[in-house]
Amino acid sequence: MEHNFAHFREMLGEVIDLQLAAAVLEWDQQTYMPEAGAQPRAMQLGTLMRLAHARFVHDDFGAALEQAKTSAAQMDPDSDEAGIVRNVQREFQRQRRIPSDWVAEDARTTSLARQAWEKARAESDFAHFRPHLQKVIELRRQYAGFFAPYDHVYDPLLDVYEPGMKTAQVRTVFGTLRPQQVELVRQIAERGLPVDASMLHRKYAVQKQWDIGVEIITDFGYDFKAGRQDKTAHPFTTTFGVGDVRITTRHDPDYLPSGLFSTLHEAGHALYAQGIGPTLDRTPLLAGASYAVHESQSRMWENLVGRSRPFWNHYYPRLQKLFPRALGDVDVESFYRAINKVERSLIRVEADEATYNLHIMLRFEIEIALLDRSLEVKDLPQAWNQKMQEYLGLTPPDDAQGVLQDIHWSSGYVGYFPTYALGNLIALQLWEKIRSEIPDLERQIERGEFGELLSWLRQNIHRHGGKFEPADLVRRVTGSAITSEPYLRYLRSKYGEIYKL
Ligand code: ZN
Numbered sequence: 001m002e003h004n005f006a007h008f009r010e011m012l013g014e015v016i017d018l019q020l021a022a023a024v025l026e027w028d029q030q031t032y033m034p035e036a037g038a039q040p041r042a043m044q045l046g047t048l049m050r051l052a053h054a055r056f057v058h059d060d061f062g063a064a065l066e067q068a069k070t071s072a073a074q075m076d077p078d079s080d081e082a083g084i085v086r087n088v089q090r091e092f093q094r095q096r097r098i099p100s101d102w103v104a105e106d107a108r109t110t111s112l113a114r115q116a117w118e119k120a121r122a123e124s125d126f127a128h129f130r131p132h133l134q135k136v137i138e139l140r141r142q143y144a145g146f147f148a149p150y151d152h153v154y155d156p157l158l159d160v161y162e163p164g165m166k167t168a169q170v171r172t173v174f175g176t177l178r179p180q181q182v183e184l185v186r187q188i189a190e191r192g193l194p195v196d197a198s199m200l201h202r203k204y205a206v207q208k209q210w211d212i213g214v215e216i217i218t219d220f221g222y223d224f225k226a227g228r229q230d231k232t233a234h235p236f237t238t239t240f241g242v243g244d245v246r247i248t249t250r251h252d253p254d255y256l257p258s259g260l261f262s263t264l265h266e267a268g269h270a271l272y273a274q275g276i277g278p279t280l281d282r283t284p285l286l287a288g289a290s291y292a293v294h295e296s297q298s299r300m301w302e303n304l305v306g307r308s309r310p311f312w313n314h315y316y317p318r319l320q321k322l323f324p325r326a327l328g329d330v331d332v333e334s335f336y337r338a339i340n341k342v343e344r345s346l347i348r349v350e351a352d353e354a355t356y357n358l359h360i361m362l363r364f365e366i367e368i369a370l371l372d373r374s375l376e377v378k379d380l381p382q383a384w385n386q387k388m389q390e391y392l393g394l395t396p397p398d399d400a401q402g403v404l405q406d407i408h409w410s411s412g413y414v415g416y417f418p419t420y421a422l423g424n425l426i427a428l429q430l431w432e433k434i435r436s437e438i439p440d441l442e443r444q445i446e447r448g449e450f451g452e453l454l455s456w457l458r459q460n461i462h463r464h465g466g467k468f469e470p471a472d473l474v475r476r477v478t479g480s481a482i483t484s485e486p487y488l489r490y491l492r493s494k495y496g497e498i499y500k501l
Pocket of ligand 1: 265269295298
């Protein structure tokens, strides 16, 4: 029995090694690779991903998995072994339906599409990206086809990021959330209370931005001995093992929040990955429970901690000292209001908490329309601009600030966006629980102490990695299904106070 499991773990480990080697190449592509490296890199990624996939779906692996299942059936369902088998079994059934050729073609396509997107975004030229996106979407339709019959063509794509979640459930949650968020944004606009955020657009030396970011995330508990930070156009976190969790960031010398909050955000993802139990190394459980659960962690550190008053009561004097010319005449309360200013805006990653989910809902509807063919890729920029007008009352001046702003579609991540909004909701469900169990949390944050918060997250969320399905994990920890109520309570309380509603 022991032997069965060791054999299964070794075969699984080799698949994960191949996948993580590909992840190193992707990280390199986005950080240091010269532009001319795109073609050979696409081939390398295609080969590695095809090998990993072919090994994983091979009958030999299937046989080892069957034996491990027999062993796991006699174990505690909460044990690592049982969790690994559950997770791998689900993934095995999914991957077996995907032909290896599709995997290789998808890896090559998205590798080139990512490169094309970068150029298209830099030049605000959708036409340059369009043929690549057409291919990506066509591959997504093929992918959904591998899982027919389904309730909704979007279900198989959503399931990649949010195991067990259905399109209908997301529609229900968003259906409750949207009118209330739209109403809150309307009330804030109508109240007309001016919040001055001009100081955020002063000059902020990039190196100093980098330094304060490093200082804060070190205080959070991000371990630089088991990670590193680099610069990319689109910040991300990538995990090569529990001992190697890397983040990237970007800085705008004329806008402080851009770099600062993306650093905090990615550190939130990285804290999750660094906290996964070491016994889960070389397994898919390293990826965490789901993208929404991952996002609950990043948004928690970015917003619930990083945009809170106690947090800035602690860090603001330090920030002011670093940037005396930009912030010398600004008190902490004005700064707090500025970083929480509610404004209908064009760019998702820079949106405030009150409008953020509207950006997500727009993308969710567009993805569904692209998949069910009610929208063609060539008509995408107009469709985007129309929805922006409808949801946020704005029209992007160019496609770089519109449909080209996000990297996701170029990477084939269709079905991913809803996890951001779901992550916001989970973050607040967890936060209410944490506040009830750590009554002096705010005072700890005010002292720059995050140890107890991180321990709570490690104990309840991080260490399990992908051992439990997201809905199961959220229920275990909070006693509830994924719901928007705590999030709406939070928004009403925070913005009600700032805008005197
Ligand atoms: Zn994130």
